[in-house]
Amino acid sequence: MKRRIIAIVFFFLGRGFAACARLDSRVKREVGRWADGTVVTLRVAPSGPQTSWGVNDGVFRHLGSRPVESTLLVTFKNPDGALPVFLGMKGVLQAFAEHRSTLAGDISLGMSVVRCLHIVEGYLFPAVMTRRILPSPAHREKPMIAAYALTIAISSAPVFVEGGAA
Amino acid sequence: MIPEYYEFRNSTKILSGTRAIENIPFELTNMKVTRPLVLTNKQLRSLGVADVVIGALEKGLIPAATVYDDVPVDSSVNTVNDVAKAYADSGCDGIVAVGGGSVLDTAKGASIVITHGATDLMQYMGSEVLVGDRMVPFVAVPTTAGTGSEVTSAAVIKDTERHVKMGFVSYNLLPDVAVLDPRMTVGLPPRITAATGMDALCHAVEAFSCRQANPLSDCYARAAIDLIREYLPAVLAKPKVQKNRLAMANAALLAGVSFSNAMVGIVHAIGHACGGVAGVPHGEAMAMLLPHGMTYNLDVVGDRYGELLLHLAGPEAYCAEHPADRGGAAIEAVRALNRMLHDKTGMPLTLSQAGVTEEQLPVIARTAINDGAMAFNPRDAGYDDVLALLRRAF
Numbered sequence A: 001m002k003r004r005i006i007a008i009v010f011f012f013l014g015r016g017f018a019a020c021a022r023l024d025s026r027v028k029r030e031v032g033r034w035a036d037g038t039v040v041t042l043r044v045a046p047s048g049p050q051t052s053w054g055v056n057d058g059v060f061r062h063l064g065s066r067p068v069e070s071t072l073l074v075t076f077k078n079p080d081g082a083l084p085v086f087l088g089m090k091g092v093l094q095a096f097a098e099h100r101s102t103l104a105g106d107i108s109l110g111m112s113v114v115r116c117l118h119i120v121e122g123y124l125f126p127a128v129m130t131r132r133i134l135p136s137p138a139h140r141e142k143p144m145i146a147a148y149a150l151t152i153a154i155s156s157a158p159v160f161v162e163g164g165a166a
Numbered sequence B: 001m002i003p004e005y006y007e008f009r010n011s012t013k014i015l016s017g018t019r020a021i022e023n024i025p026f027e028l029t030n031m032k033v034t035r036p037l038v039l040t041n042k043q044l045r046s047l048g049v050a051d052v053v054i055g056a057l058e059k060g061l062i063p064a065a066t067v068y069d070d071v072p073v074d075s076s077v078n079t080v081n082d083v084a085k086a087y088a089d090s091g092c093d094g095i096v097a098v099g100g101g102s103v104l105d106t107a108k109g110a111s112i113v114i115t116h117g118a119t120d121l122m123q124y125m126g127s128e129v130l131v132g133d134r135m136v137p138f139v140a141v142p143t144t145a146g147t148g149s150e151v152t153s154a155a156v157i158k159d160t161e162r163h164v165k166m167g168f169v170s171y172n173l174l175p176d177v178a179v180l181d182p183r184m185t186v187g188l189p190p191r192i193t194a195a196t197g198m199d200a201l202c203h204a205v206e207a208f209s210c211r212q213a214n215p216l217s218d219c220y221a222r223a224a225i226d227l228i229r230e231y232l233p234a235v236l237a238k239p240k241v242q243k244n245r246l247a248m249a250n251a252a253l254l255a256g257v258s259f260s261n262a263m264v265g266i267v268h269a270i271g272h273a274c275g276g277v278a279g280v281p282h283g284e285a286m287a288m289l290l291p292h293g294m295t296y297n298l299d300v301v302g303d304r305y306g307e308l309l310l311h312l313a314g315p316e317a318y319c320a321e322h323p324a325d326r327g328g329a330a331i332e333a334v335r336a337l338n339r340m341l342h343d344k345t346g347m348p349l350t351l352s353q354a355g356v357t358e359e360q361l362p363v364i365a366r367t368a369i370n371d372g373a374m375a376f377n378p379r380d381a382g383y384d385d386v387l388a389l390l391r392r393a394f
Ligand SMILES: [Fe+2]
Pocket: B147, B199, B200, B202, B203, B268, B282, B286
């Protein structure tokens, strides 16, 4: 059950991130700094679910739950540790500080991912939830409804990143 | 304060005191090591510091199979690979690392290469990535009283070609034995003594106030600060007194255990960036930035800083202060300590005194927000926050 709930959140978070990379200048700028070939994965041990995003040839994409070679892999040790984070009850940095997850790869890229997730969560979660988990009140450059519309529509459509080749 | 959840480990055996080094052969025997590799640097050899350990191994009939003394100031991946090769070539079965942070980090990196047969260290970068037991018995002999690296689960190795600073955090990296012997630090010049002491203080203060602080790490932090309050002034007044040196070595170790388990925050994040961008020595950056970092966090963890006033300033000063003002007074105590160190050793008080230019501040801020230590700071800090802090510290 917990895995199923997290899988549903990953569905929205995955697409929501890609939507924000289009809509929100801050997320766009962050992913624009990621090196080509970057693949970021959030995963729940021991058997998933997982969701990934990547930059390839200057294009940022949500890669969904397919198996990938990650350059940054954040693994939650179990669904119990992951659930509060993806239900908006615990901040992602707090969970990391509590050893709820491991991190394979460059922590500085991890910091960029966290900044993005904070912004994305600000769009996807209502203020009553984000108040507890975000470092400062959610600031939305575009209306939530626009993010949701694009989240539903986006599927795996590419997002061209700033300064990218495409 | 009891966190919802925490983890803690300090499995390192500690030998502390007069002639502690002479017990290293016994510890090696315990670990079935017969051919140790001694890792150090040229400067420690020329000062005769490393030779105290090398001599003790000879007298204990477990002489170094090889001595690798080419560790540079910053641990690099090339050195790590070189050390791993020397270890294999000489048929070594353990490492005795004698040095500061870079030597100990190099030993940790080499232990990864040797254990996992790693051809690319980058594969093992990150937090809690290393699995299985370390195959390298590892004795750490610190020659500064600051980094606490002899009891930490972290290492930083530079890949100079790919321009990447690789961070490793794993319980797998904890040394088996840490040896604190006053002979190792008794010759340290005053300014380095002061700066490394402030690094230790910063570890304790940040660990005590970071997201991961827990009752066990708190004990170590409090004990470290008590020793620093008493012995940092004492060691500067009487640098040759071994008791003073031993106390500071213990303080650094205690603070190391604390931050290895509770991590550090904004002061380290910005300090690392000041080092990388402007070459500010780590300990000096810590001293300058600590009051500013504390001021930034005061609204969130003022009560925690208030608790530290007892240790930073002593019981009388603590009792004299209204509880609501103790956090601010703790910051003042750090400032007073900085002024004393400045007067005694010439340690800079501001970033500009340390040679940082105004043009470098935005680059430092950009680097700092990507530093892993920022993840654990109790208050979130973005680019603008860090830049503002840097301007105040300038
Ligand atoms: Fe430090």
